[in-house]
Amino acid sequence: MSSAEKIKKLFAKSKVTVNSKLDDRIVSDALTAFDRPEETGFILAGLNTWRMIMNKTMTKLAAAAVIIIAVFIGIHYPGGSINGASVAFGEVLGYIQASSYNFDLTGVPITEEQPSEAFTIQAMVLELGRLRLDCSAPKISSITDFNTGKCLLIFHQNKAGVLMEDLVINNMKTEDGIGGIYALFSRPIENLWNLQDGTQENLGEKQIDGRTVTGFRVFQKDPYFEYDIAIWANKTTGVPILVEVLPKPLDTSHPSIKWIMNNFILDVEPDEKLFNLEVPEGYTLSQQWDLDELQPDAEPSAEAKKIVEMLELWPRGQKTKAVEILLGLDWAQPLEFGNEPYIFSITEKAYISLKFEDQKRAWDEIRAIAETVMQIVYEVLNLGQAAVSAQNYKEAERYFEAGLQLGKLLDRNPESMIMVRLVGIAVEKKTLNEMINLYTTTKNQEKLRDAEEQLRAAEAEKEEIKKKARGQ
Amino acid sequence: MIDRLLVTRCREGSRDALRRIYEKYRDSLLILAIALSHDVNLAEDAVHDVFVTFAQNIGSFKLTGSLKAYLAKCVANRVRDLMRTRHSQAKALNSERVSSVSVDLNEPGRLIACNEELRLLSSALAELPDEQREVIVLHIHGQMRFRIIAKSLGISVNTVKGRYRYGIRKLHSILNGEI
Numbered sequence: 001m002s003s004a005e006k007i008k009k010l011f012a013k014s015k016v017t018v019n020s021k022l023d024d025r026i027v028s029d030a031l032t033a034f035d036r037p038e039e040t041g042f043i044l045a046g047l048n049t050w051r052m053i054m055n056k057t058m059t060k061l062a063a064a065a066v067i068i069i070a071v072f073i074g075i076h077y078p079g080g081s082i083n084g085a086s087v088a089f090g091e092v093l094g095y096i097q098a099s100s101y102n103f104d105l106t107g108v109p110i111t112e113e114q115p116s117e118a119f120t121i122q123a124m125v126l127e128l129g130r131l132r133l134d135c136s137a138p139k140i141s142s143i144t145d146f147n148t149g150k151c152l153l154i155f156h157q158n159k160a161g162v163l164m165e166d167l168v169i170n171n172m173k174t175e176d177g178i179g180g181i182y183a184l185f186s187r188p189i190e191n192l193w194n195l196q197d198g199t200q201e202n203l204g205e206k207q208i209d210g211r212t213v214t215g216f217r218v219f220q221k222d223p224y225f226e227y228d229i230a231i232w233a234n235k236t237t238g239v240p241i242l243v244e245v246l247p248k249p250l251d252t253s254h255p256s257i258k259w260i261m262n263n264f265i266l267d268v269e270p271d272e273k274l275f276n277l278e279v280p281e282g283y284t285l286s287q288q289w290d291l292d293e294l295q296p297d298a299e300p301s302a303e304a305k306k307i308v309e310m311l312e313l314w315p316r317g318q319k320t321k322a323v324e325i326l327l328g329l330d331w332a333q334p335l336e337f338g339n340e341p342y343i344f345s346i347t348e349k350a351y352i353s354l355k356f357e358d359q360k361r362a363w364d365e366i367r368a369i370a371e372t373v374m375q376i377v378y379e380v381l382n383l384g385q386a387a388v389s390a391q392n393y394k395e396a397e398r399y400f401e402a403g404l405q406l407g408k409l410l411d412r413n414p415e416s417m418i419m420v421r422l423v424g425i426a427v428e429k430k431t432l433n434e435m436i437n438l439y440t441t442t443k444n445q446e447k448l449r450d451a452e453e454q455l456r457a458a459e460a461e462k463e464e465i466k467k468k469a470r471g472q
Numbered sequence: 473m474i475d476r477l478l479v480t481r482c483r484e485g486s487r488d489a490l491r492r493i494y495e496k497y498r499d500s501l502l503i504l505a506i507a508l509s510h511d512v513n514l515a516e517d518a519v520h521d522v523f524v525t526f527a528q529n530i531g532s533f534k535l536t537g538s539l540k541a542y543l544a545k546c547v548a549n550r551v552r553d554l555m556r557t558r559h560s561q562a563k564a565l566n567s568e569r570v571s572s573v574s575v576d577l578n579e580p581g582r583l584i585a586c587n588e589e590l591r592l593l594s595s596a597l598a599e600l601p602d603e604q605r606e607v608i609v610l611h612i613h614g615q616m617r618f619r620i621i622a623k624s625l626g627i628s629v630n631t632v633k634g635r636y637r638y639g640i641r642k643l644h645s646i647l648n649g650e651i
Contacts, residue, residue, distance in 0.1 A: 003640050003641065003643070003644035004612075004640050006644065006647075007593075007608070007612065007640060007643055007644065007647070008612050010589050010592065010593050010647075011503075011507075011593065011612050011613045013587070013589040014503050014507070014586075014587065014589045014590035014593055014613075015499070015503075015586075015587040015589070015590060016499050016502050016503055016506070016584050016585065016586055016587070016590065017584070017585040017587075018498065018499070018502065018583065018584055019583040019584070019585075021583055022516060022583035022584065023494075023498070025520065026494065026498075026519065026520045026523050026524075027491055027494055027523075029520065029523075029524045030490060030494065030523045030524050030526070030527040031487055031490065031491075031527065033524045033525075033527040033528040034487060034490055034527040034528070034530065355532075356532075357532050357534055361534070364536075
């Protein structure tokens, strides 16, 4: 018996005996969670938003911060005063009643391994409880309305928005209303001073940008973080100049980010439209639709049915038959597809508007079919090359033309998913290169020029799509 | 097919279906978690968290493959997270080797009792590097293919196979004479 088999046998003989108390604990908690579907939406929205962000190769941290802060403000915003404290630190602050203000929020990741770059987010507070955060790279905004618990995340590069409702999770509120850093953003600005709870440490005075400032430091705690907060304000006017917050996660596996709030501008009159919880014009609201709701299923045209058949035959190993169908297609005939396969029907906007689970479903299918298309194209290109070697140029052209048309099919709709169009263009380029070789061999100048022109057009189109995807 | 029905019923609001899924996979998932962590407390927590999350998300859950493999993957991920967290906490407290601390798997009063084979296996697995242990446990006990493990861990299939091969060799030498 081999080592692996012996170990497998040991696994097979392994047993546990479970005390019913453990069953009670797990089943009871699971059933409680089962009965609270209202929390699920938030959790999924959070996770999937993460997925959207983490799929990007650009700066992730700043984008994540925009979302995390927006989400956590929602979680931690219970109403009422911070810690119940109302001690005014200085009479000079009494007159500050700025209900709308702007400031810069800089995050400095605290890591042991290597220094990380700081990032700055522009923040705007509109009256009480409405906050907008804008991150410039990548371009992401979050708009949170604490009165309704709703938060809109806007992904400008994708021209898409995600509305998270019921942001406030009841069981995450703390009894004493501590909001830590998060509550700071949604309160009248003078409440920065009201953080003093009698335990503050007076930091004295210092100079910031030629101004004399006076400050204090407090420590606060909520179920997730311990906060070390230092606040500095203009000694004469009482206007906050600098706020530094270091939330230390109680779960030490989580990263820590020091937050710096500065460049406060008080008494601003922000454009209310910037706090609108509807996606901007031309943007698509995500998480709305099921795949089945996208569009009424249409009867596919005859040629479209043949293409679907070809795509079904190939994975089943009936490759010759699949290629025969491809070569027999009449590309001049109308090509109208039904809802499925999604690769031919879903537009980029429609994809964004899908619920996340349906996005995954559609994506898995589209990726699988795109792979099949590529395999078929490689097959016909191989056949074409063999025909060239046999000097059967007409036959070779037939194969290459079939591959080219397949590429064009994927790229025919400018509204199609970007990934689908890029696969189509890759197919076009691959086949056009083969055609250029063929026409060079046969010295067919007219067709050679035409193929070269098409290749340049495909290259330009690819660059255009990539620019669009980058939001340029 | 039964799993699909259970999931469907669960999505329709059947608490009984949820309970049946738990009862069906409880032991297997606990063994998986113990084999991965060599820590009964952590295994309890991991299986607990996975079932709670599963119950919470059942409304939007769609079963696309094997439910057992799905739950096994979730438990493995959770075990990894919990081990990392506890290791960090231990580091913060300056205590040594908490993540690989040897736990008496049959300490009286525990809610889970392990048989002799599991104790033997778990102790031996604890001596392997985390990455080799994970691959062996997921492949043998979780019945996950190398390709799926590779995808789940974001590494190549060859790396997974290499870890498996070296791990099995080492495990065999650790267990030599006992199996």
